[in-house]
Amino acid sequence: MxxxxxxxxxxxxxxxxxxxxxxxxxxxxxxxxxxxxxxxxxxxxxxxxxxxxxxxxxxxxxxxxxxxxxxxxxxxxxxxxxxxxxxxxxxxxxxxxxxxxxxxxxxxxxxxxxxxxxxxxxxxxxxxxxxxxxxxxxxxxxxxxxxxxxxxxxxxxxxxxxxxxxxxxxxxxxxxxAPTQIQLGLLLIAAVLGINLTVYGISLRYVICCYLVLGAAKIGGVVLASVMAAGLGVISILLNEPISFGTLLIGIGVISGLISRLPGGIVLGGVIATLLIQGVPVQPSNVPYIFIIFLAAGLVYLTPGHLLRQLERVIPGTELYKERQITQANKIRGILERKLNQSANVFDELANTMKTKSKKGKDVLLVEQLSGIADIVRSLSFQMQPQVEFSEEIEGKLIQHINSPDLKELTVIKSYDGYDIYGARNTPCNGKNWCQNVTEISSQLLGSSYQVAANGCITEGECSFRIEPKPEYRLEVKMAKVASEGVSGDSNMVFQLSSGKIALLVSDGMGKGQQAANESTAAVRLLEKLIRVGYPWDVAIRIVNRALLIRSAEEMFATIDLAVVDLQNGLVEFVKIGSAPSFIKRGRDIEIVRNRALPAGILKDVDVEQDRRLLKEGEYLIMITDGILDSQRHIIHKDQWFCRILRRLDPSLDTQELSKELMKICLEKSSENRDDMMILVAKLIRDDGDIISYRRKSSAV
Incomplete structure (x- = not known):
């Protein structure tokens, strides 16, 4: 063991x-x-x-x-x-x-x-x-x-x-x-301290010191080379080396750093510094210093380029470090802008929700409405700062594995489902799918499947890419609904929260017709925007409840039925506020998910309880409104009646056929004075890569 x-x-x-x-x-x-x-x-x-x-x-x-x-x-x-x-x-x-x-x-x-x-x-x-x-x-x-x-x-x-x-x-x-690279770097520093060996008049300690200074000049220019030279100069004095050698190192650092961008600049800078400090003409005792410069510069040029670039990314003051900081700042700016826009949309939706003509017009109602708005604003305030978590560890490991001079930038941000990877090339790949190679490396390194979500070569005319986790499953969603009057009071929305999570939202407004539709639509639209911004579900539902409560002096309410499906593992999280039960069809077995709370817009405070169930491959999730069960007024246990119908239906039906067949059966057995009816059917299907996973920003199905 x-x-x-x-x-x-x-x-x-x-x-x-x-x-x-x-x-x-x-x-x-x-x-x-x-x-x-x-x-x-x-x-x-x-x-x-x-x-x-x-x-x-x-x-x-x-x-x-x-x-x-x-x-x-x-x-x-x-x-x-x-x-x-x-x-x-x-x-x-x-x-x-x-x-x-x-x-x-x-x-x-x-x-x-x-x-x-x-x-x-x-x-x-x-x-x-x-x-x-x-x-x-x-x-x-x-x-x-x-x-x-x-x-x-x-x-x-x-x-x-x-x-x-x-x-x-x-x-x-x-x-x-890599660990070996760190060990070798430490070994160089230790060699400077512990090796005092001269071979044919050339000191190995001097060679290593010059190598480090010239390498710093190549990576970071004059600033990094000067800092490295000063540090090594102090160390050399502590090691009882001549002060002239410390002075020589500083001169090499300054001059080679200034002209390091020129072809052969570090060699030329080292030679010039040696001649200036040791004096001209060159004395026989100074010839070894010239050889040391050439030997150290040769070692710098023989050092693998990807290793120097990795060092440049983490050393402050270097070009790659600055580019990396700018890239991260741009990502934060973009996320902040998106968050603020989403928050602004929430306020717009609140304004639309509260546009109502109250006939009472009393001061008490105005005070109640203003108090409710204040509660909402307080709830909104915490979300104004975006939470951005950069994963520099994963970023560094990816750069090691990619190991390509064509890589211009790479940024890794923690997401709901794993990591979002943003990158760009120095030159276009000319259709060679270079970003797909990065995707394969990411999948191997992170231990899960990743896919190219956006490709700048196609959309922006530049070689950039965004890689995100690839879901194990996709969700097939279909819907059937019938209005008792001209306009249905039932509303629904299906939208994507992240690459691996889909939200299904159903709302049933009180009554029938346009007024019921207004209530359910207001609840659906506002809740969708709040969830997109990133509010916890309980906070979002309380805001919706408060908004509906102060929307009008009349007693109006709407149910909320939310199901969020994780496409990685099939886990479904339910939040039900006054809604009809939902059903999971597992072949001939039926599982019921019941509601325990009153609809939104009735009480000032609403209790939000979450329920979790596992949806397996090929199983169905059925979400309905009250009109489906109320169509059978003479039946006491309506949910058991609906379960019997689901058991009898062929489990091989697709989602569209299943929703239509269920609606047909309910219509045949319903009374003339029926309520609005809606059935939403979702099926979990393994994503084999040939069919595009469900992608929808927001829409009514």
Whole structure:
């Protein structure tokens, strides 16, 4: 049995069996397959890092940061790496305090699971290892007061280094790069600190420093290159390198950053900076610096372009970072504009709903209406700010998997059903369906089906796209209705809430004719707009109830029957206010969904209760108005009568045939003084990709 752990280190399975002997455990620790070699060599180089030729804070800080990622047994190899680094640079007496401090950290527990508490837990143990272990043992070998000053200074440095490494390991930006890429980047920094090796007169530390500065110039221009050069310059001075080398790095950063956009600009900038700082003519002692520039620039050009672009997306000040911020701002602006327009439509619909000529005209009625409007406005106020949740983690992973220089921008926003993915290309794909490839990558990465919802190549003349979750099912909806007079008082609407949710709405106005139609239409239109804006259903229905209550001094009301179908799993959520029962036909079995509340517009407050049922593939949802059941006035248990009719009907009928057959049976058995009648039939059908899923912004069926 095993568990899979994911962190900055490579993925691997860690055995949790407690029955093996010590020999097997030791074999696990030294198994080559379990070693993250970049992190191991990071430990070696951090262990070798000396500040002012006598302070060694990096090794303990690095091991503590690793322990925030791994458990004790997993981090053993990193501990060995740090110890090897220590052994290679100083004598046994000097390394003893640090080895003792490392062993203390190795022996302590893994710490709390909470990220914040775990961070402070290792801060405490770092301080203990230096102040209570390194200090006293160091004083035994070198009993001078300066030992304690060095201990305090080293403690501060170690805590700062640990904090930086912890931020790198647990940063929210870490997902943009693959774990191996992050490890290699950390290895470069560790190599700067721990490698002091010269080959044929060329310092490897100098090559790595110049590579980092020139790479920063290529990615972010003069600003990023200058910051990188200044940081490496300070580090080089702490490592006892000549001040002239730190000055050279700053010069290379400034000049190569200024001309980095030119062909070969980073090479030219590095050479110019070297000549300006080292002097002309070139002395034999300065020739290695020229070779270092060419070697470092060559390494920059050999670095994969997609890796540089991934870095550019997350480093502030770079062009891709600015474009990404602009794209997100535009998306927020568009969502805000849409939300405000929808909210404005709600007010327009409220105004239309309240356009009535009250004959009473009393002050009491006016006060009641104004009070009701105030309640509605208070209910509306909370929705004015759109909730936009960008998923930068998914965005970064998608960019890694797409790995294309043609990708101009990519933005991922959390939606009701999963994620909406917006993107664009640098150049048109000329009908090669490049966005379809992105869709396939998205489906594989996110573990569910996605589809191209909009394609700018066709609609806007530019190569952009929007990808959304692809529903597992589609909903086939048909309706039949009969008016007892010229105009039916029953209204309905079918509209799409998201790519995976369809709302079915039916309302029955009190009475018959135009007045009943006005009440039911007002309820349907207002409720549809409120739900589209994003109001919770209970809030939306209370607003509709209040609006109908103050609409007129007359006693008018309307029923509300709402069903929202999830096209991913078939879950149906019902909200019924005074409406007739709904029915689910599962072959010959019939399930009834009953109402428990009074119609809207009767009481000042209305209780909203939700009911959930599961609609399976091939099953029918039947929604009706009161006129269907009231057509059989002599029958007491009308819903059971309707169930018997549904059982007798052929389950292979399509929705149109089923709605017509039901209406025909009800008309044959109804009395002359019948009410308006409506039947809405919906069937859940698996979407095989050949038939377009139900898409409707809003309409009466």
């Amino acid at each position: 095993g568990r899979t752990e994911i962190g900055l280190h490579s993925y691997r399975t860690v055995s949790i069996s407690s029955t093996r002997d010590k020999k097997n455990i030791f074999n696990d620790l030294i198994s080559l397959s379990n070693i993250s070699w970049p992190l191991f060599f990071c430990g070696v180089f951090f262990g070798r890092a000396l500040i002012f030729n006598e302070l060694i804070p990096f090794g303990i800080a690095y091991y503590a940061a690793v322990r925030t990622l791994m458990q004790r047994k997993e981090a053993t190899i990193q501990l060995i790496g740090v110890m090897l680094g220590l052994i290679t640079i100083i004598n046994q007496a000097t390394i003893s305090p640090y080895l003792a401090g490392l062993m203390l950290l190795f022996l302590v527990g893994d710490g709390p699971r909470n990220k914040e508490k775990n961070y402070h837990y290792w801060l405490l143990w770092i301080a203990v290892s230096f102040i209570l272990i390194r200090g006293p043992i160091g004083y035994v070998f070198y009993p001078v007061p300066m030992n304690w000053f060095n201990t305090v200074f080293e403690t501060g440095l170690a805590l700062a280094i640990y904090s930086l490494l912890h931020h790198l390991f647990h940063s929210g930006k870490a997902y943009v790069l």
